[in-house]
Amino acid sequence: MVRAKIIAGLLLLATIWPGLASSTVASDDTFKIVVHPANPVTEVSREFLRDAFLRKAINWEHGAPIRPIDLAPENSVRDRFTREILGKTPSQLRSYWAQRIFSGTAVPPTQAESPAAAVGYVAQNTGAVTYVPSTTDVRGVKVIEVE
Amino acid sequence: MNKIQIHGFASEGGFVSTANDYIGASSRGSLKLFEAGVNVSVEPLDRLRFALQLTGRNVGTVSEAVPRLDWAVIEYRFHAAIGARAGLIKIPLGLYNEYVDIDSARTAILMPQSVYPIRNRDALISHTGFAIYGTLPLAAVGELDYQVWLGTLTIPRSALELTGATLDSVDTKYAVGGQLFWRPGLDGLRLGGSVMQASIDFNVTLGSSTLSQLIAAGKLAANDTGRLVVSQKPTTFWVGSAEYMVGDWTFAVEYSRWLKHEVTSLPAIVATVDEDAERMYAMVTYRVAPPFELGTYYSLTYADVNDRNGRGPKFGERFQAFQRDLALSLRFDVNNHWLWKLEGHFIDGTAELQVTANPNPKRYWGLFLFRTTVSF
Numbered sequence: 001m002v003r004a005k006i007i008a009g010l011l012l013l014a015t016i017w018p019g020l021a022s023s024t025v026a027s028d029d030t031f032k033i034v035v036h037p038a039n040p041v042t043e044v045s046r047e048f049l050r051d052a053f054l055r056k057a058i059n060w061e062h063g064a065p066i067r068p069i070d071l072a073p074e075n076s077v078r079d080r081f082t083r084e085i086l087g088k089t090p091s092q093l094r095s096y097w098a099q100r101i102f103s104g105t106a107v108p109p110t111q112a113e114s115p116a117a118a119v120g121y122v123a124q125n126t127g128a129v130t131y132v133p134s135t136t137d138v139r140g141v142k143v144i145e146v147e
Numbered sequence: 148m149n150k151i152q153i154h155g156f157a158s159e160g161g162f163v164s165t166a167n168d169y170i171g172a173s174s175r176g177s178l179k180l181f182e183a184g185v186n187v188s189v190e191p192l193d194r195l196r197f198a199l200q201l202t203g204r205n206v207g208t209v210s211e212a213v214p215r216l217d218w219a220v221i222e223y224r225f226h227a228a229i230g231a232r233a234g235l236i237k238i239p240l241g242l243y244n245e246y247v248d249i250d251s252a253r254t255a256i257l258m259p260q261s262v263y264p265i266r267n268r269d270a271l272i273s274h275t276g277f278a279i280y281g282t283l284p285l286a287a288v289g290e291l292d293y294q295v296w297l298g299t300l301t302i303p304r305s306a307l308e309l310t311g312a313t314l315d316s317v318d319t320k321y322a323v324g325g326q327l328f329w330r331p332g333l334d335g336l337r338l339g340g341s342v343m344q345a346s347i348d349f350n351v352t353l354g355s356s357t358l359s360q361l362i363a364a365g366k367l368a369a370n371d372t373g374r375l376v377v378s379q380k381p382t383t384f385w386v387g388s389a390e391y392m393v394g395d396w397t398f399a400v401e402y403s404r405w406l407k408h409e410v411t412s413l414p415a416i417v418a419t420v421d422e423d424a425e426r427m428y429a430m431v432t433y434r435v436a437p438p439f440e441l442g443t444y445y446s447l448t449y450a451d452v453n454d455r456n457g458r459g460p461k462f463g464e465r466f467q468a469f470q471r472d473l474a475l476s477l478r479f480d481v482n483n484h485w486l487w488k489l490e491g492h493f494i495d496g497t498a499e500l501q502v503t504a505n506p507n508p509k510r511y512w513g514l515f516l517f518r519t520t521v522s523f
Contacts, residue, residue: 051227051282056227056282057227057282058193058194058224058226058227059226059227065193065194067193073483087334087335088335088392089394089395089434090437091395091434091437091440091480092392092397094251094483095251095252095253098246098249098251098252098522099245099246099249099252101152101154101186101188102154102156102184102186102200102246102248102249102251102252102522103218103237103245103246103249104186104188104198104199104200104218104219104220104236104237105237105245107152107154107188107190107196107198108152127193
């Protein structure tokens with residue numbers, strides 16, 4: 001009887017565990033990088049992604065122009081993307097773009113109003129790249145890895 | 148997604164000093180710290196961009212009722228390693244010269260006045276010409292950001308202090324410069340240097356009383372028109388820079404030398420001048436909490452590196468040879484588009500002051516400012 005309860009408990013835990021695991025990873029601010037399905041790239045370095053979103057890099061390795069799409073600051077994944085990929089705090093990133101906008105040296109990536117809008121844009125533009133919450137429906141685009 | 152971006156800012160503030168006049172009539176207190184601007188950037192093709200900014204301001208003694216063109220560029224990026232700009236372009240000098248008038252991009256209201264003196268802003272902020280720039284990958288040792296440029300400067304008449312004469316025109320023969328920053332693998336670190344050189348003629352006419360005195364003294368011929376040319380050829384600036392951003396901290400150090408060789412068409416009256424000014428600062432900023440940022444810097448100016456203590460005859464007071472400025476700043480971001488700042492400066496020396504505006508300078512003085520800025 002005790003053994004049966006233990007097995008039942010383990011089965012229950014096994015049932016719940018994947019859900020717990022996925023909610024831990026996919027909730028809040030984890031993100032994935034997506035590009036157009038025709039883009040041959042399957043993975044990029046963090047430095048390349050940083051330079052693309054800081055608008056220093058302008059081409060993919062295969063020569064197509066990069067079109068980075070940012071999310072609005074209200075999206076919590078933007079904060080994490082800024083820190084982990086761009087290596088800046090949100091306030092440092094604001095200063096970075098203020099410097100470039102008002103000195104005429106560069107303008108920031110276009111902002112999408114929502115992750116779904118960002119995905120929609122990437123699906124329509126071969127050079128586009130964006131980051132979206134891990135829970136976002138990414139049908140029509142390709143997820144790539146960050147080295 | 149749109150290929151046109153429009154941004155703008157408006158800023159107002161005030162300042163008061165315990166003695167001496169800086170920026171404007173600071174010793175009486177002033178609210179003349181207004182600036183506003185709007186810019187538009189258009190990207191008709193992936194690598195092609197047109198952009199311009201109009202600004203208006205009422206800052207200290209500078210009042211512009213009509214907005215003026217602050218910068219206007221046509222830019223084409225051939226590759227990450229090479230791009231080209233033409234037009235009215237911000238001058239890359241040191242870490243922050245291109246951004247020195249952008250309040251929302253920094254913690255301090257006044258950037259360190261040794262390397263970024265506000266009185267030189269109009270002369271050194273932009274050039275009309277061409278620039279080549281880019282980022283060169285260095286594999287495991289990071290990246291190099293570079294810029295080289297050639298053009299002419301638009302020098303305001305206030306750039307030359309004159310008594311007994313008037314400035315008719317300013318003619319920049321050339322201005323050329325370059326900047327190189329190495330960004331090693333360590334995130335947030337950049338090390339580099341900038342240099343610029345210019346040849347400038349100031350066309351001056353002596354005042355009638357000055358002219359008649361010089362003729363009476365036999366230093367000028369009786370039929371002399373009183374016109375002379377003051378040539379700075381060349382004026383050279385170089386800056387060595389280091390900046391490190393780690394977490395909520397930013398550290399910056401810069402060391403600069405400004406060298407001027409000035410000759411005149413009437414050397415018997417106005418002697419040839421060779422100046423070598425030494426300028427440096429160290430600055431730290433820290434984001435205490437999301438809305439609050441603190442900053443401090445210590446800025447040093449020596450008008451003549453060979454006479455740091457002002458023992459020579461060219462300084463009326465010895466403290467006119469140097470300026471030591473300890474600044475403390477507080478920035479409060481109400482939201483992503485609106486900020487307030489408070490700042491205090493505790494200053495020893497007057498090397499950055501305009502001599503004509505301060506006939507009786509005081510050695511120890513304080514300068515206090517506040518400012519609010521909105522931007523989008």
